[in-house]
Amino acid sequence: MGSRRHFLLSTLAATAAAPAAAQFRIEISGLGGTQMPITVASFRGEAGVPQPVSAIIRADLQRSGVFKPSDAPLPLDENSSVALPEWRDRGADALVAGSVTRLADGRYDLRFRLWDIVKGEQVLGQSKVVVEADLRLAAHRIADEVHEKLTGERGVYATRIAYVVKSGRRYTLHITDADGEGGQVALASPEAIISPAWSPDGKELAYVSFESQKAVVWVQNLMTGARRQIANFRGSNSAPAWSPDGSTLVVTLSRDGLAQLYAMSRNGGTPRRLTISNGIDTEAVYAPDGSFIYFVSDRGGGPQIYRVGAGGGNATRVSFVGNYNISPAISPDGKTLAYITQQGDAFKLMTQDLASGAVQILTDTVDDESPSFAPNGRLLVYATRLQGRDVLMTTTLDGKIKTRLLTTTGDMREPAWGPFAR
Incomplete structure (x- = not known):
């Protein structure tokens, strides 16, 4: 050392x-004092995608120390009808849901929405079309956008x-x-x-x-x-x-x-x-x-x-x-x-x-x-x-x-x- x-x-x-890039896992430890509970649902269609988009977003947000992310107990995507009071009762302050679709030309369409459950409204919705090599970067950028919308501060995940x-x-x-x-x-x-x-x-x-x-x-x-x-x-x-x-x-x-x-x-x-x-x-x-x-x-x-x-x-x-x-x-x-x-x-x-x-x-x-x-x-x-x-x-x-x-x-x-x- x-x-x-x-x-x-x-x-x-x-x-x-x-006098070739390694691949990593992350191991997170410690307890933050005030973390925002946020649900990041598994993206529809990501099971057949080379990168685990929702897992990358959750890991990014957790690493920040600002958020306490979790997966959703039921299937959701950006088109789901979301009953915000029910998610508030589940203890979530925010909710992210989306989908990944492989297009005919081989690119991927990532769509997501962010709901601020405390405010009781949708606050962000976007679509990104990327090549396969940029899937991980796209997931980091989604995490950045969620971070900035909820905190007013730029994220650093990308x-x-x-x-x-x-x-x-x-x-x-x-x-x-x-x-x-x-x-x-x-x-x-x-x-x-x-x-x-x-x-x-x-x-x-x-x-x-x-x-x-x-x-x-x-x-x-x-x-x-x-x-x-x-x-x-x-x-x-x-x-x-x-x-x-x-x-x-x-x-x-x-x-x-x-x-x-x-x-x-x-x-x-x-x-x-x-x-x-x-x-x-x-x-x-x-x-x-x-x-x-x-x-x-x-x-x-x-x-x-x-x-x-x-x-x-x-x-x-x-x-x-x-x-x-x-x-x-x-x-x-x-x-x-x-x-x-x-x-x-x-x-x-x-x-x-x-x-x-x-x-x-x-x-x-x-x-x-x-x-x-x-x-x-x-x-x-x-x-x-x-x-x-x-x-x-x-x-x-x-x-x-x-x-x-x-x-x-x-x-x-x-x-x-x-x-x-x-």
């Missing part, structure tokens, strides 16, 4: 450089995550749906891959690859597969982070001695130094408005999280609880910092309210890594170790609802949650 943390530890100790799988001596960089299913392999290598970072438009991914026996920063176009070297200077090149407008990458370079932060064009070129300290500065991440950069530095002794203006200058310390805090992630609204803190021999996921400084530990595991916020700010994905395996988890920000993505092959690491589709 811990390719990123082990690399960071080695960087903090010295400046020398360190977004994507990037992560690394290590299987034996082979590393693969995966891009999948937010539930870990489907997707593609962006890169396969016998050497380590770490620190994937999404461009703001979701079209490119920056990452660090050791394929040339040293840490080099690359950017890859996810549609074409074309990639370009961004930073391959003397020493180590690591920890890429995109500016919110996508024009700039901040990277950690040791070309001038100690590892420090540098800004570079998204196409590479001459780096511009942002920090000057007598310590190691690394793991940068931009504030959502682009005004500040948060990063890890041991300039005060042990590693802590600091903040500096986007143009560089004097840095101020942000984390004060504990002697070892790394891997900052900032919520999309800029109000919450997530990071990894060390407590004894344990590494745990923590959040900090940036206004008040109040902190909260979210996990009971002891080897957490690499937190990344969902684009609506309501969930975090992170890596940890369970039952001898490196796994990915999502958690609500109160830590009450957690989802484990399960696979039979390889250890999963380095998750990064992608942006909303544009």
Whole structure:
């Protein structure tokens, strides 16, 4: 476990450089405080369809921590006559029903309706015609639309995550749906891959690859597969982070001695130094408005999280609880910092309210890594170790609802949650 943390530890100790998509199930644990009971009926016709549409929608909604979904005890579709008071008596606040029909040209017609039982009215009805390969994505989009209609907030079920799988001596960089299913392999290598970072438009991914026996920063176009070297200077090149407008990458370079932060064009070129300290500065991440950069530095002794203006200058310390805090992630609204803190021999996921400084530990595991916020700010994905395996988890920000993505092959690491589709 811990390719990123082990690399960071080695960087903090010295400046020398360190030397096919799986299918998943989800396992949900925990009890939320206030969850909306919603019935998602099995879609008519889905028994003969390659993807379990209604089950995908139910799993999406449950993973959010906002909903408590269930199946319907009787057959329903979008044309059913629904007696809303009866469903209220059954304890449901909302009801989704629909159908899947295979068309003559091989595409599928997905139709659904959403009833708000509390309001006593139908609030949504749609039809989507998709090819077979997009059935799962269509189910995620239905879940997103249900989520937004009932909460007023965008859902993240149709977004994507990037992560690394290590299987034996082979590393693969995966891009999948937010539930870990489907997707593609962006890169396969016998050497380590770490620190994937999404461009703001979701079209490119920056990452660090050791394929040339040293840490080099690359950017890859996810549609074409074309990639370009961004930073391959003397020493180590690591920890890429995109500016919110996508024009700039901040990277950690040791070309001038100690590892420090540098800004570079998204196409590479001459780096511009942002920090000057007598310590190691690394793991940068931009504030959502682009005004500040948060990063890890041991300039005060042990590693802590600091903040500096986007143009560089004097840095101020942000984390004060504990002697070892790394891997900052900032919520999309800029109000919450997530990071990894060390407590004894344990590494745990923590959040900090940036206004008040109040902190909260979210996990009971002891080897957490690499937190990344969902684009609506309501969930975090992170890596940890369970039952001898490196796994990915999502958690609500109160830590009450957690989802484990399960696979039979390889250890999963380095998750990064992608942006909303544009």
